[in-house]
Amino acid sequence: MRTSTILRPAAVLAIISVLSACGKPPGGPPPAAGTPVLGVMTVRTQPVLLQTELPGRTSPYQIADVRPQVGGIVQVRNFREGSDVKAGQVLYQINPATYKAAYDNSVAALTKAEASVKTARLKAGRYKELVAIKAVSQQDYDDAVAALGEAEADVSSARANMETSRINLDYAQVDAPISGRIGKSTVTPGALVTASQATALTTIQQLDPIYVDVTQSSTTWLNLKEALANGELQKSGNGAKVKLILENGRTYAQEGTLQFSDVTVNQDTGAITLRAVFPNTKTDLLPGMYVRAVLQEGVRQQGLLVPQQAVSRDGAGKPVAFVVNADGVVEQRSLVTDRAIGDQWLVSSGLKEGEQLVVEGQQLASAGAKVKVVQWTPKAAASGTTTAVTGARAGTH
Known part of the structure; x- marks a missing residue:
């Protein structure tokens, strides 16, 4: 019993010495509790300010397909493809020979008809005096008056024919219907064209300003109207301003304005089309480009x-x-x-x-x-x- 009492303190001392040799427990003391x-x-x-970003495409402000209104051989092309043209500028010259001959013939026919009117008018005037003194019969006078009417009608017809031939002669020059950027030509000098053919000779597009058409879901459009109606949103200004983000991520330098929203919802997509117009003086925007339009919806005051x-x-x-x-x-x-x-x-x-x-x-x-x-x-x-x-x-x- 006594020996056992002596050994226990020794064992304790041995354990303490082992712990002292090993140092502190790994990780140190446990963290003290605290308030986070x-x-x-x-x-x-x-x-x-609430804004909505919507995908869209650019489209020309005006576009015109140029087609001939008379047939013939193209003699000259008077423009450079890809250049800017003005409304009324001559683009193509169709051989005018047959149309010039038709015009000259109609002018001669008009001159002849006008000469016939003079003769018929003089005759009708003389018969009017003679029928008063019974020198000619009433029937002869009536025939003279009728002949005058026919001659005057011939003049009107000849004048109309002359105007038609003049228009056809003018159509031999194919003019630009609008100002804008002209595309490639589908014909060259020497080609035969026909009146109102299906294939356009070229296409002109007005690029300044330019349209941006975007789509918005009808649900979002309804929510926006309700928020404006119940006062949650206030309009940010008189006109809805639109910013543009280009395909390369760059923000377009000039702001546009929202012009209108379509009155019909697309049955396949459930979306409506919104159209904005942007200035495009440097023609950075080309038709068909994919863009993202940032529209200002309104201001939520709270x-x-x-x-x-x-x-x-x-x-x-x-x-x-x-x-x-x-x-x-x-x-x-x-x-x-x-x-x-x-x-x-x-x-x-x-x-x-x-x-x-x-x-x-x-x-x-x-x-x-x-x-x-x-x-x-x-x-x-x-x-x-x-x-x-x-x-x-x-x-x-």
Whole structure:
């Protein structure tokens, strides 16, 4: 019994010496319990300009297919493909020989008809005096008056024929119907063309200004009308301004204006077409280009914008966020977000002005937990060394 009592202290000393030789346990002492420190921001309402980005295509302001209105051989082409032309400029010259001959013949026919009228008028005048003294019969006088009427009708017919032949002669010169950029020519000098043929000789497109046609779902359009009607949105100005993002991601330098929205919904896509017009002085926009149009919907006067990093998703995929109440207790809120604006969410419901929204340290937050808060600022968040993060880590050790 006595020997056993002596051995026990020795064993204890041996264990202590072994531990001393090995040093401290791995990882050091357990962290001390503390209150988490979270970075929060005070939710404030502000006027928010709402914009919608929609896909679209450019289309010419005016477009005209040039076709001949008379037939014949093309003698000359008077333009350079891809150049700008003016309305009325001669583009093609069709051989006018037959049309010039027809015009000259109609002029001669008119001259002959006008000479016949003079003779018929003189005869009718003489017969009028003679019938008064019974020198000629009434029938002869009536025949003279009728002959005068026929001669005058012949003059009108000849004049109409002359005008027709003059128009055909003019059509031998194919003029530009509008001003704009002319495309490639489908014919060369020596080609035979016919009146109103199916194939156009060339096409002219007016590019300044230029149209941008975009599509918007009818549901979004209805929601926008309702928001304007019930006062949630206010119009941002007299005319709806439109910005343009090009295929390469560059923003087009000049703003456009929304001209009209179609009155028919596409039955296949459920969308309506909106048309905007843009100045295009440098012809940076060409017909058929894919673009994205940014339309100004209106202004939400009591908009709530919160950083996207403050919003997470629950198990059902719905947006949620943490707020800290006046007692320093964390509450979880289910949110309804309208859209993303830059790096922020526009919140429709779930938050109120003046509440403390957790932006940094959500991983330390849980509903019902008591926490400490520090004010979060975007500048501090961008540096990656926010006071909220540092404080939260310090409080857990």
